[in-house]
Amino acid sequence: MDSLISIAMCSYNGERFIKDQIDSIVSQTYKNFELIIVDDGSKDNTIEIIKDYQSKDNRIKLFQNEKNLGFVKNFEKAITLCSGDFIALADQDDVWKRNKLEVFLNNIDNNMLIYSDAILIDQYSKETGQELIRPDGNLVDGKCNKAFIFYNCVSGNTLMFRKELVKDIIPIPNDITFHDIWIAFLASTKGTITFTDEPMTYYRRYSEQITRNVSKDYKSISDRLKKKQNSYLLHAQNLVNYCSAFRKVDGLDDDIKNILNILIDHYSNYKKGYFNFKMQSCLKKYKDELFAIKRGKTRNRYITRYSSKNKLLKIFFYSI
Template sequence: MDKKLISVAMCTYNGGKYLKEQLNSIINQTYKNIEIIICDDGSSDNTIEIIKEYSKKYSFIKFFQNEKNLGFVKNFEKSISLCSGDYIALADQDDIWKEKKLELFINEIKENLLIYSDAIIMDGDGTISNKELIRPKGNLVKGKCNKAFLFTNCVSGNTLMFKKELLENILPIPETITYHDIWIAFVASTYGTITFTEEAMTYYRRYSEQITSTREKNYKSLRDRFNTKKASNIKSAKDAINNLTIFKKISILDNETKLIIDISLKHLKNFSNSYFSNNLYRVLKKYKDEVFEIKKDKKRIKYVRRLSYGLKMHKLTFFAI
């Protein structure tokens, strides 16, 4: 029996520095029946030269240049839409894949719509750490588990592969969704089931500026700290509203998920003016093991309380932090 075709959807934008490493890691996969679909979003460095060089050498690499910049979410939508494989895997331009990634995925996906793994963090110089992107601080989830993606995500786009039958439900990717990967994970775990491999199959490149921006808290003053936290809270609320509003439109949602979304939206839309939502607290506490399955057990009740507060309560408790 012929092996099923796996399409690799890659998006590029000024990624020339690391692109060859990533392309080589995909080309050298032990699973050989692949095509690579690359959509470039207007690179001004040597990215296009590299892609043209590789596409001339390898007939299974297909290159498309965007006439205008689409942004990474819509660029992934375009790349995915051009895939013809039975399975579609997503690839960032600067990671490195383990050579058996696709072989393991196609063997392990079975009846599931989507499969993914954790990722091993490496720095800009390619030094590989012993740390994973999600674990051990968080959990990976599997099954029919869409509630876990209402407020958080463990399925990174550069680690996933899904069956082509999912395309009719994920495309077009909604304009206001925060990230394409949480949308794909939510849809896949709503219409079917998802799974993961215990072994992390992607080396995820994290730059020093990313680490600085997410870990260091260089506040200039107490007021600066307050304003920064306020802006972060407001952005998180807006992102949640956008995602939940889109999720709600999926017709096959069960009544429990609809209830959580409705109560959450009512609270979040008044986030700046509200104090504490008893209704939201009760429903999140009831379903905490599903909604916060990605969070470790001891952190789940903490997130229930955090989401149940509004910005005014954050103001009142700020000086006690």
């Protein structure tokens, strides 16, 4: 229980909520930690707020980027600056339960990573009555890397991992758009992961978040089909990118190598839209592992087919 825990936090124009997050961290029941904050070029009062906390608590260390890195590369930098035996990630606008670090340290055992679900709160810190993953999705544990190919249940702000995983995490491939799924895949490949049944983080959702403001304004039916088509193709390309990055990880077993190869081949040719029986067979064979996170919503899957003129024609249904 004397292990040093490093907390990697990234900040950017976070003056509105960062005090709540830092307050929840400095008041943790487990005291042997360092808080590494890497600011990505804030233009508001974020730096002044952090420096005020820093003057009162020498466990807080502030680093300022000369140029904006973006949140994935900023977290990558923050992780490299950590010196603790364990590393936890923190977002600037969330809130932690006071015993989060203590609970995680007591329950990580021999696992490579530990995480939890999160309780959703609004901009006024009021609970919405929902959790981030459950009940629509499942939390997974063990050596379960196949589960992270299509879905992710390990949010970056809810995890803590062993320092020995850093050598595999860094560098985060450029095609990886979210660092948390990369970390979860690696941890469940190199070792095992676990979770606490009690959510340990309050995850804030509010209107200014970019990911919550997705416009669905369609000018016509053809415009809607075109946007849907582009969305499917973008999703296919993202899957190729992720699977290609996963495929380069050392220590993969033959099953997951085969799965990744099939997915890369299928989604690389997704624009042609042929029905891929090899893909269907793969999904049937590994369905319990591939869809362990959202099994309740994956009994029926769909494959989209396109005509030679690249127009959306039909959605083929099959059951797994």
